Amino acid sequence: MQILWRDHTGESAYDRARWNNVFNLERPNCSPRAVIKATCTEDVVSAIKIAGQEKCQIAVRSGGHSMFVWSLHEDSILVDLGNWKEIAVDADVKIAQVTPSVTGLELNEYLHANGQLFFPTGHCPDVALGGFLLQGGQGWNCRNWGYACDWVVGVEVVTAEGDVVFCDQHKNADLYWAARGAGPLFPAVVVKFHLRLLPDPTAGLRSSCYIYPANMYRQAFEWVQSVVADADQDTEIVMVAFYCESRGEVCFKVHFVTMKADGLAAEHALKQLHQGRPPGTFTEWVAREDSLDSLFSDQRMVNPPSHYYYTDNSYISNSVDVTEALEESFMTLPPGKPFAFWYPMYPRSRRPAPDMALNVASDHYFSVYAISNDRDDATRCRTWVEQTMERIRESAVGSYLGECDLKLPHDWYWTKDSARRLAAIRQKWDPGCLFCTVHAEQGEGV
Numbered sequence: 001m002q003i004l005w006r007d008h009t010g011e012s013a014y015d016r017a018r019w020n021n022v023f024n025l026e027r028p029n030c031s032p033r034a035v036i037k038a039t040c041t042e043d044v045v046s047a048i049k050i051a052g053q054e055k056c057q058i059a060v061r062s063g064g065h066s067m068f069v070w071s072l073h074e075d076s077i078l079v080d081l082g083n084w085k086e087i088a089v090d091a092d093v094k095i096a097q098v099t100p101s102v103t104g105l106e107l108n109e110y111l112h113a114n115g116q117l118f119f120p121t122g123h124c125p126d127v128a129l130g131g132f133l134l135q136g137g138q139g140w141n142c143r144n145w146g147y148a149c150d151w152v153v154g155v156e157v158v159t160a161e162g163d164v165v166f167c168d169q170h171k172n173a174d175l176y177w178a179a180r181g182a183g184p185l186f187p188a189v190v191v192k193f194h195l196r197l198l199p200d201p202t203a204g205l206r207s208s209c210y211i212y213p214a215n216m217y218r219q220a221f222e223w224v225q226s227v228v229a230d231a232d233q234d235t236e237i238v239m240v241a242f243y244c245e246s247r248g249e250v251c252f253k254v255h256f257v258t259m260k261a262d263g264l265a266a267e268h269a270l271k272q273l274h275q276g277r278p279p280g281t282f283t284e285w286v287a288r289e290d291s292l293d294s295l296f297s298d299q300r301m302v303n304p305p306s307h308y309y310y311t312d313n314s315y316i317s318n319s320v321d322v323t324e325a326l327e328e329s330f331m332t333l334p335p336g337k338p339f340a341f342w343y344p345m346y347p348r349s350r351r352p353a354p355d356m357a358l359n360v361a362s363d364h365y366f367s368v369y370a371i372s373n374d375r376d377d378a379t380r381c382r383t384w385v386e387q388t389m390e391r392i393r394e395s396a397v398g399s400y401l402g403e404c405d406l407k408l409p410h411d412w413y414w415t416k417d418s419a420r421r422l423a424a425i426r427q428k429w430d431p432g433c434l435f436c437t438v439h440a441e442q443g444e445g446v
């Protein structure tokens with residue numbers, strides 16, 4: 001087990017370790033007391049013992065893609081799981097056991113090659129399962145296939161006492177409940193996820209795309225909302241606003257991705273959607289053959305590494321006129337790389353809620369990404385994000401942990417009952433607050 005102590009390690013090796021895999025250039029300048037590179041469960045147990053001897057907290061990093069870099073805390077012991085990649089699949093029962101640092105790309109490549117299986121990972125190929133699943137996980141076709149954590153059947157964790165325990169709906173059910181939505185407030189270290197898998201739906205993957213100019217906002221948005229209820233169950237739907245340099249205006253991309261084993265069935269689903277689309281696109285394609293690789297590459301392009309990011313999101317109330325509520329936010333998108341998107345959550349939002357920590361539900365998810373390679377510009381974009389979120393606060397019913405910084409009271413991210421239950425579980429499993437959560441200036445009431 002490699003341990004890099006802040007006070008006994010060369011500056012560049014220490015910096016490499018503390019920033020290892022951290023995606024966002026906008027990061028707190030925190031100096032953990034030590035970085036422990038854990039590559040097995042015993043290493044995590046040892047790290048917890050060391051934190052006890054040192055009387056300091058433990059922070060955990062799986063893939064480093066937390067937008068707010070929750071893995072970095074001053075004077076903590078940072079347990080970096082980034083070098084520990086294991087995947088084991090039982091294809092007969094379609095269950096995988098996976099370590100938290102495995103990324104979405106790595107997992108789906110492995111599953112494809114070993115049994116033609118699939119897991120609804122995040123859209124960005126490099127997001128690791130650890131942070132993604134703990135906060136819920138809006139993966140591929142989330143509106144139908146559910147949050148990725150709906151597919152978690154068990155977790156192996158190391159507790160604050162240094163015990164290794166398994167959690168599922170029968171054993172340590174409270175931790176299992178928390179492992180599906182507590183995010184950075186999870187009071188243990190996950191060392192393995194047990195995941196239920198789907199048959200690989202990517203053989204017949206097809207996509208359609210319709211890009212509209214700004215003056216078509218209402219027609220495009222109302223159309224895409226109107227198709228959600230009856231759209232094919234294997235079709236992911238999103239509308240993304242981006243600034244088109246060549247046109248000098250905000251444009252709207254309606255994107256459908258259908259994942260089915262049978263390409264003809266996918267084409268049929270997309271052609272049905274095509275029939276009702278309003279005219280006026282300046283670019284479009286219909287039922288094009290596509291692949292997970294190419295979708296992942298697109299995501300890498302819109303979320304480039306080595307940039308400053310600031311993101312936020314809201315679930316918008318089912319009772320408001322979403323077109324009206326989001327219009328100004330979409331239309332004021334600044335030039336450059338920032339983008340904003342609306343992502344329907346129906347029908348998952350109307351199904352009986354599974355018994356798990358993540359349970360804020362609405363039909364509409366809205367998220368904004370400020371992205372820049374220039375710090376000053378990033379500050380300008382951040383102001384736009386903050387103003388946007390302030391503007392729509394009245395129409396919102398909560399936020400998803402994945403793309404926000406937990407600065408509001410907890411019942412904004414969990415329901416009141418869940419926030420209370422989570423606090424009790426944290427008190428039971430981590431009464432001494434061994435595990436770091438979010439940054440002190442955030443996380444009111446943590």
Ligand SMILES: Cc1cc2nc3c(=O)[nH]c(=O)nc-3n(C[C@H](O)[C@H](O)[C@H](O)COP(=O)(O)OP(=O)(O)OC[C@H]3O[C@@H](n4cnc5c(N)ncnc54)[C@H](O)[C@@H]3O)c2cc1C
Pocket residue numbers: 023060061062063064065066067069070071072081100122123124126127128129130131132134135136137138139183184185186188189190191303402403436437
């Ligand atoms: C470019 C980009 C695209 C994204 N796309 C999506 C998307 O499509 N859908 C979506 O839902 N989210 C998305 N996200 C958000 C992302 O899922 C979260 O930021 C997630 O936390 C990243 O997981 P990680 O393990 O890489 O992060 P890390 O920074 O390693 O972990 C974040 C925090 O989670 C906790 N944690 C992580 N691992 C463990 C563990 N093993 N045990 C206990 N606690 C742990 C810790 O508190 C840690 O600080 C995206 C983020 C980025 C940067």
